[in-house]
Amino acid sequence: MPALDLATRLSAAETLARDAGARARAFQSDGVTAVLKADSSLVTEADGAVEAFLRDSLGAAFPDDGFLGEETGGAVEGPTWIIDPIDGTSNFAAGRPFWCVSIGLYVDGAPALGVVFDPLRDELFHGLGLARPMLNGVQLPPIAPRRLGPGVCVGFGVQERGPGRPALALLGGLADAGASVRNLGSGALTLTYVAAGRIDGYFENGVKLWDAAGALALIRGAGLPYVSVFDLANPGAPAPVLAAAPGLFDEIAARRDAQQA
Numbered sequence: 001m002p003a004l005d006l007a008t009r010l011s012a013a014e015t016l017a018r019d020a021g022a023r024a025r026a027f028q029s030d031g032v033t034a035v036l037k038a039d040s041s042l043v044t045e046a047d048g049a050v051e052a053f054l055r056d057s058l059g060a061a062f063p064d065d066g067f068l069g070e071e072t073g074g075a076v077e078g079p080t081w082i083i084d085p086i087d088g089t090s091n092f093a094a095g096r097p098f099w100c101v102s103i104g105l106y107v108d109g110a111p112a113l114g115v116v117f118d119p120l121r122d123e124l125f126h127g128l129g130l131a132r133p134m135l136n137g138v139q140l141p142p143i144a145p146r147r148l149g150p151g152v153c154v155g156f157g158v159q160e161r162g163p164g165r166p167a168l169a170l171l172g173g174l175a176d177a178g179a180s181v182r183n184l185g186s187g188a189l190t191l192t193y194v195a196a197g198r199i200d201g202y203f204e205n206g207v208k209l210w211d212a213a214g215a216l217a218l219i220r221g222a223g224l225p226y227v228s229v230f231d232l233a234n235p236g237a238p239a240p241v242l243a244a245a246p247g248l249f250d251e252i253a254a255r256r257d258a259q260q261a
């Protein structure tokens with residue numbers, strides 16, 4: 001079997017991400033209406049239209065690759081494109097300027113390439129294999145180790161609605177230790193910022209695979225420690241994700257483990 005042509009796939013994903021971002025912005029300038037999905041997250045007509053565009057375009061270019069998307073589902077079988085057409089839909093719908101298009105490709109169960117495009121800042125991030133990720137064609141700098149304390153910034157997402165809210169308890173401990181904590185409303189873009197060194201870590205207990213797939217390729221390329229506990233046979237199931245600068249990762253993971261013990 002010939003090796004998968006990742007360079008061609010990366011180039012296509014970059015072109016499509018830019019096109020998808022322009023399409024999403026066109027919807028936004030016309031005004032979008034958000035409705036609640038069964039899982040209580042928001043969706044707009046732009047999410048469906050942008051995902052259909054990506055699904056059709058990738059299917060035409062790479063008919064043997066699998067596809068999984070936030071709005072239309074799918075399965076992870078063989079090399080699979082994993083798409084979130086608009087990550088940060090709540091921000092997008094309300095006009096808060098922090099959302100992105102996320103395109104990942106999983107090969108052999110791991111993130112092999114990822115493209116995350118922020119159309120509002122014209123920032124296109126990509127990761128390919130173990131190479132250091134790039135921003136608009138320029139390699140991002142290496143990430144230095146960090147220690148928990150003042151000056152450290154940790155991003156998070158919170159889905160839990162049940163008693164205890166473990167993520168919030170963990171966050172409280174990080175804040176007590178001097179870190180600033182941020183929920184920016186787009187897990188994909190915040191994880192991307194970890195790979196870019198703009199924020200030091202990210203965790204969320206209930207991430208969906210399509211939220212994280214693109215950005216995890218960047219995290220992997222940046223050589224950062226991460227855990228993602230996805231069941232690829234059940235890709236719509238939420239799972240924990242933690243990624244952070246070296247050193248800080250161990251400190252957050254130890255606190256989370258102690259909490260779960």
Ligand code: IPD
Nearest residue numbers: 086087088089157185186187188
């Ligand atoms: C959501 C965002 C949010 C995160 C949620 C995601 P969506 O994605 O990334 O920051 O906390 O877990 O579902 O619904 O805007 O694509």
